Amino acid sequence: MHNGGADNYADNIFHNYIGPLLTVLICCGSNIPEGENPSFDAAGSVISAGIKKAFDDISDAVSKSIPADSEYLLMRISDKAVKIERHGSIIPYIVKGGELRVLPNGVFGLENDDRIICGSKNFYDNLSVPAILADAVTAMSCEEWMDNLICRISDSNMLSCGNLTAVNFIVRSDD
Amino acid sequence: MDDIGLLSTRVKIIAAAALFAVVITIVCFLAFYRYYRRKGSEIADSLERERDELLYPEVAYFSEIGKRESQQDAFYISPMENYRRNGIVLLVTDGMGGLKYGDEISSEIAESIENMYPLSFHAAEMISDELRRMSNSIYEKYRLQGGATLAMVHISGNYMNFYSSGDSDIILIRGGEATRLNPRQNYLSTLVGKLSKSGRTTYEAYVDKKSRALIDFMGNSNPKIIYTTRPIRLTDDDVVVICSDGVTDAVPCKSMVQFSDGSAKRCAQQIKRSIIMKKHPRQDNYTGIVIKLSRGIIN
Secondary structure (H helix, E strand, C coil), rough: CCCCCCCCCCEEEEEEECCCCCEEEECCCCCCCCCCCCCHHHHCCCHHHHHCHHHHHHHHHHHHCCCHHHEEEEEEEECCEEEEECCCCCEEEEECCCCEECCCCCCEEECCCEEEEEHHHHHHCCCCCCHHHHHHHHHHHHHHHHHHHHHHHHHCCCCCCCCCEEEEECCCCCC | CCHHHHHHHHHHHHHHHHHHHHHHHHHHHHHHHHHHHHHHHHHHHHHHHHHHEEEEEEEEEEEEEECCCCCCCEEEEEEECCCHHHHEEEEEEECCCCCCCHHHHHHHHHHHHHHHHCCCCCCHHHHHHHHHHHHHHHHHHHCCCEEEEEEEEECCCCCEEEECCCCCCEEEEECCCECCCCCCCCCHHHHHHHHHHCCCHHHHEEEEEEECCCCCCEEEECCCCCEEECCCCCCCCCCCEEEEEHHCCCCCCEEEHCCCCCHHHHHHHHHHHHHHCCCCCCCCCCEEEEEEEEEECCC
16 A cells, blocks of 8 residues: 555555454545545445355445445455456456456456465556566565565655565465 | 075075175276266376476576686576476576675685575575575674675575565566566665655765675675565566676666567567677676576476
């Protein structure tokens, strides 16, 4: 979450984790015309309150509470799978077979050490697919991966490119 | 007579059963034979297909002294004869300017890795540990009176692992876009990290005079070796350039795309020519290895 030199940070990220369920909502308001100031608070409270609810129920509640025309991505990671519902240009990627692939809407099985990143269009605009992939496979932690990506964006525009929003995950098995 | 007749019927039944069993066995044998023959040819076809789909690297390089007094870059390219079995290992190491022993250390690194060949493609963590140990022995010997960067790739099948320490570059040119794969271990990354975490833009980092100083390198004690925890898939027509910063200071990574059409040799020639054309009065040593991957062509 970085305002990228803009006056306001208009995107938002909400999450709720009660092992092994992690629910994440990424909202993108930076593409909504200035002055309209979308509020994602209501959608955020759905996430914080709904950890035990079924994914489809949370999805219904989020779609009702989120400002119209907002782009958002709802994701739930459980023990062995990730479920995704994407509205708009927030793209989820996963590293599989030495490649970076877009995660489809729906359920997708996960394995130990799988690496996932979800980001706004603005975040990806100055990153190539091989760059995201290379940083994913060389990083030992999510923080290191994100730091390296931020460095790449910074090399292009010194982080003066508007709101930057992304979340990344590395799946770790308990074994 | 009755007994014989009875026996004859039994024999007839046994003979018929035996005949039936033989026929069934023959039919089963023929069916299995046909099945496995078909399966065998399918396997042979798939092996043939796999061989056709395997990417082969074409390699070219240049290594020049520039305007410096000595050559502090070193490089290593493993033999191509064993490509199918061991893949190919290529590296550039750049002795740190301004310090004594840069040339000695870079040569030592290239030789030590040559002695490590063949490297296991599936043991990237072990190799990174080995590189760290190598750095520690350099540290013991030179006590920071010298150091070198390292950029190394290992290509096997259609996959690539890479290792790096310092600020030499590993660049992938794919689909008309050039990407530096390995993060540079310099002070700039630390400054950018600090500024971005405090929500600021990063202009200050780029005007800081110390931003290019290395924060890690071979010859440091226990350096962080960057390595791929899982290999990256390569595709037909990919170009990989491994180079010292003498190359990228003159020809920025993004502009290498214009040289990537044609063979590896042509690409290397064009990069080298472009550096010469810059006529930089203090041109650093410059070394580059260009690898062009193509399907089914043995070079």
